[in-house]
Amino acid sequence: MLNIDNLHATAADTKILKGLNLSIGTGEVHAIMGPNGSGKSTLAHVLAGRDGYEVTDGSVTFLDSELLDMLPEERAWHGIFLGFQYPIEIPGVNNTYLLKAALNARQKFHGEPEIDAAQFLRVIKDKARLMQMEQSFLNRSVNEGFSGGEKKRNEIFQMAVLEPRLAILDETDSGLDIDALKIVAAGINALRSEDRSFLIVTHYQRLLDYIEPDVVHVLAGGQIIKSGDKSLALELEARGYDWVLEETSSA
Amino acid sequence: MPAKNSEVKKLVDKKYRHGFVTDIGSDTIPPGLNEDVIRLISRKKDEPQFMLDWRLKAYRHWVTLREPDWAKLDIDPIDYQDISYYSAPMQNDDGPKSLDEVDPKLLETYEKLGIPLHERAALAGVAVDAVFDSVSVTTTFRDKLADAGVIFCPFSDAVKDYPELVEKYLGSVVPYRDNFFAALNSAVFSDGSFVYIPKGVRCPMELSTYFRINEAKTGQFERTLIIADEGSHVSYLEGCTAPMRDENQLHAAVVELVILKEAEIKYSTVQNWYPGDEEGRGGIYNFVTKRADCRGTNSKVSWTQVEAGSAITWKYPSCVLRGENSVGEFYSVAVTNNMQQADTGTKMLHIGANSRSTIVSKGISAGHAQQSYRGLVKIFPTAHNTRNHTQCDSLLMGKHSGAHTFPYMEIKNPTAIVEHEATTSKIADDQLFYCRQRGLSEEDAVNMIVNGFCKEVFRELPMEFAVEAQALLNVSLEGAVG
Numbered sequence: 001m002l003n004i005d006n007l008h009a010t011a012a013d014t015k016i017l018k019g020l021n022l023s024i025g026t027g028e029v030h031a032i033m034g035p036n037g038s039g040k041s042t043l044a045h046v047l048a049g050r051d052g053y054e055v056t057d058g059s060v061t062f063l064d065s066e067l068l069d070m071l072p073e074e075r076a077w078h079g080i081f082l083g084f085q086y087p088i089e090i091p092g093v094n095n096t097y098l099l100k101a102a103l104n105a106r107q108k109f110h111g112e113p114e115i116d117a118a119q120f121l122r123v124i125k126d127k128a129r130l131m132q133m134e135q136s137f138l139n140r141s142v143n144e145g146f147s148g149g150e151k152k153r154n155e156i157f158q159m160a161v162l163e164p165r166l167a168i169l170d171e172t173d174s175g176l177d178i179d180a181l182k183i184v185a186a187g188i189n190a191l192r193s194e195d196r197s198f199l200i201v202t203h204y205q206r207l208l209d210y211i212e213p214d215v216v217h218v219l220a221g222g223q224i225i226k227s228g229d230k231s232l233a234l235e236l237e238a239r240g241y242d243w244v245l246e247e248t249s250s251a
Numbered sequence: 252m253p254a255k256n257s258e259v260k261k262l263v264d265k266k267y268r269h270g271f272v273t274d275i276g277s278d279t280i281p282p283g284l285n286e287d288v289i290r291l292i293s294r295k296k297d298e299p300q301f302m303l304d305w306r307l308k309a310y311r312h313w314v315t316l317r318e319p320d321w322a323k324l325d326i327d328p329i330d331y332q333d334i335s336y337y338s339a340p341m342q343n344d345d346g347p348k349s350l351d352e353v354d355p356k357l358l359e360t361y362e363k364l365g366i367p368l369h370e371r372a373a374l375a376g377v378a379v380d381a382v383f384d385s386v387s388v389t390t391t392f393r394d395k396l397a398d399a400g401v402i403f404c405p406f407s408d409a410v411k412d413y414p415e416l417v418e419k420y421l422g423s424v425v426p427y428r429d430n431f432f433a434a435l436n437s438a439v440f441s442d443g444s445f446v447y448i449p450k451g452v453r454c455p456m457e458l459s460t461y462f463r464i465n466e467a468k469t470g471q472f473e474r475t476l477i478i479a480d481e482g483s484h485v486s487y488l489e490g491c492t493a494p495m496r497d498e499n500q501l502h503a504a505v506v507e508l509v510i511l512k513e514a515e516i517k518y519s520t521v522q523n524w525y526p527g528d529e530e531g532r533g534g535i536y537n538f539v540t541k542r543a544d545c546r547g548t549n550s551k552v553s554w555t556q557v558e559a560g561s562a563i564t565w566k567y568p569s570c571v572l573r574g575e576n577s578v579g580e581f582y583s584v585a586v587t588n589n590m591q592q593a594d595t596g597t598k599m600l601h602i603g604a605n606s607r608s609t610i611v612s613k614g615i616s617a618g619h620a621q622q623s624y625r626g627l628v629k630i631f632p633t634a635h636n637t638r639n640h641t642q643c644d645s646l647l648m649g650k651h652s653g654a655h656t657f658p659y660m661e662i663k664n665p666t667a668i669v670e671h672e673a674t675t676s677k678i679a680d681d682q683l684f685y686c687r688q689r690g691l692s693e694e695d696a697v698n699m700i701v702n703g704f705c706k707e708v709f710r711e712l713p714m715e716f717a718v719e720a721q722a723l724l725n726v727s728l729e730g731a732v733g
């Protein structure tokens with residue numbers, strides 16, 4: 001589904017990604033762990049098409065298209081979803097309204113009719129229940145005045161409504177209390193399917209107790225330096241990153 | 252460079268949808284201003300002596316004044332002798348008696364602007380006074396309103412039909428001595444709307460005036476007077492458009508609202524005069540004096556404005572809160588793009604005890620536009636236990652636009668509670684990216700964010716206007732990002 005080949009990216013002339021390779025198959029769940037500042041959010045942003053990064057080398061294909069040639073909204077229409085590490089507040093813009101506009105833009109791109117209003121409301125209600133969100137959240141302004149945990153839950157709610165092909169979740173588990181973590185994990189698990197893939201950035205193996213990843217990667221110094229199964233996450237939790245870094249530098 | 256020019260023109264055409272000219276014969280007096288011109292205007296309108304006397308007093312005062320220069324506006328000098336002060340579309344000597352006698356070209360013009368004047372086709376529940384250059388073309392639903400005792404007619408009719416009301420209230424809120432542009436307007440004003448709502452009457456329809464400038468080299472100087480007698484209620488809307496021309500045109504209006512005890516006026520404006528092109532050529536100079544006088548206990552006025560057009564806007568709708576418990580509100584969205592400039596805000600003058608006021612101002616600046624909010628909250632010694640809340644937000648788009656805030660406060664009574672909040676934000680790249688990541692195009696994302704920013708003001712507008720205002724904002728900001 002996603003194929004990243006030798007990706008180099010800079011921001012403000014600082015080299016951040018330095019030859020990153022990663023391949024995610026359809027229906028797979030990959031977790032990325034790594035020290036602060038190693039480039040995890042940068043990777044997520046570059047994949048989603050955020051301004052301010054320059055790709056200096058490498059390529060990314062997504063479902064047989066050149067991802068890097070597309071505008072951010074085109075990537076969304078093709079099925080990319082980014083759950084933000086720091087979700088943005090948009091005063092005065094109704095949460096539901098944003099989602100409806102987003103869905104309809106995608107429908108239009110694919111030459112399909114607008115979503116029927118009644119059907120849309122049903123979907124919204126269902127997904128809100130899944131995320132155990134109060135109805136009132138739906139009609140509030142996007143993320144405005146939401147607590148940190150509520151914002152994260154809202155990201156997963158949006159993902160559930162938009163039903164992407166590839167969900168990139170950047171530290172969705174950070175700042176969640178234990179109950180919220182379970183809800184978010186249940187939300188993600190409910191969306192796991194044969195034709196949907198996940199790239200989950202996290203610092204804690206705790207999340208992976210609930211969401212079993214197929215592959216765990218370590219991103220450090222702008223590269224994937226180690227990959228393994230979920231036992232790698234347990235090992236990282238116990239031993240930290242130093243041993244992996246040493247292993248690679250001596251190799 | 253003809254190719255490039257036509258490209259630019261196409262672009263501007265697309266943005267300003269009301270830029271066409273109606274080709275119609277007109278009775279336009281030659282440019283220039285002196286006492287004879289004023290006499291001529293008054294004679295053309297067949298006015299009683301008191302009107303002519305008042306005009307002449309205003310004119311004699313005006314010649315002693317100089318244009319105000321305190322606003323943060325950069326204006327090319329205006330040659331007041333190069334403007335024609337009266338232009339009327341040709342019609343029979345007495346003017347049309349009914350819609351059937353109105354020139355079809357005029358009806359077509361309003362049709363094109365989305366304001367059908369035939370009552371059958373008209374928006375249900377909205378009566379319209381259509382002012383074309385210096386005269387009122389027609390006023391719809393006059394009979395139906397008359398049944399409720401409501402007077403809604405062109406100002407020039409009111410001068411003849413209700414001289415005692417006009418003489419009593421004209422200039423009682425905005426005297427001709429008020430300022431340079433008010434004095435000029437008082438001397439040369441040609442038409443506008445007149446409204447009287449009798450005691451205890453709730454006006455059965457929305458009233459609206461649609462101002463259209465058509466003729467080149469003319470100014471439009473309209474005057475609106477609304478009197479809400481005790482315990483009455485009215486909602487009034489005003490809209491404005493003009494053709495696209497390379498030269499600037501002057502518009503200097505005066506609006507006076509008289510609100511007696513327990514009465515309420517809700518006054519909404521969607522101002523969309525031609526703003527000029529991208530390089531700042533042409534556009535309307537809009538100098539407006541609007542004031543409401545809340546004269547009695549529990550009088551209430553609410554101004555809502557969406558200012559999207561004009562090359563220059565100079566406008567401060569104000570509230571004189573004389574009555575005890577009187578209430579003044581000002582909700583404003585001002586959008587400036589390209590080379591537009593706006594200096595706008597309000598004055599809240601608290602004289603009566605327990606009077607309350609609210610100011611919500613939203614300014615959006617894009618391109619090279621400059622915008623200022625200028626507001627005065629004045630609490631007189633008599634005004635015990637008054638309250639004001641001011642919220643003033645600016646949104647900047649792009650790197651070259653500017654927003655400025657000039658809040659003035661004069662508080663002469665220690666029991667007053669006056670609060671002021673101000674924010675300036677850039678349309679954040681974060682917000683745009685967030686919306687686009689979800690699947691909105693850049694343009695839709697901008698529109699959504701801007702409309703969200705203006706929501707508190709839009710929800711004060713009557714339904715039909717809110718939709719129009721939103722669409723207008725989107726068109727005005729087309730191409731502002733990216």
Ligand SMILES: Nc1ncnc2c1ncn2[C@@H]1O[C@H](COP(=O)(O)OP(=O)(O)OP(=O)(O)O)[C@@H](O)[C@H]1O
Nearest residue numbers: 011012014016035036037038039040041042043052
């Ligand atoms: N726009 C930018 N300009 C300059 N430096 C940047 C920019 N964006 C990111 N960086 C730098 O690139 C490095 C990687 O940042 P990134 O946010 O991708 O890290 P991360 O792995 O997500 O870290 P964390 O675990 O703390 O979220 C950091 O050193 C950061 O300061």
Ligand SMILES: [Mg+2]
Nearest residue numbers: 040041042085
């Ligand atoms: Mg990060």
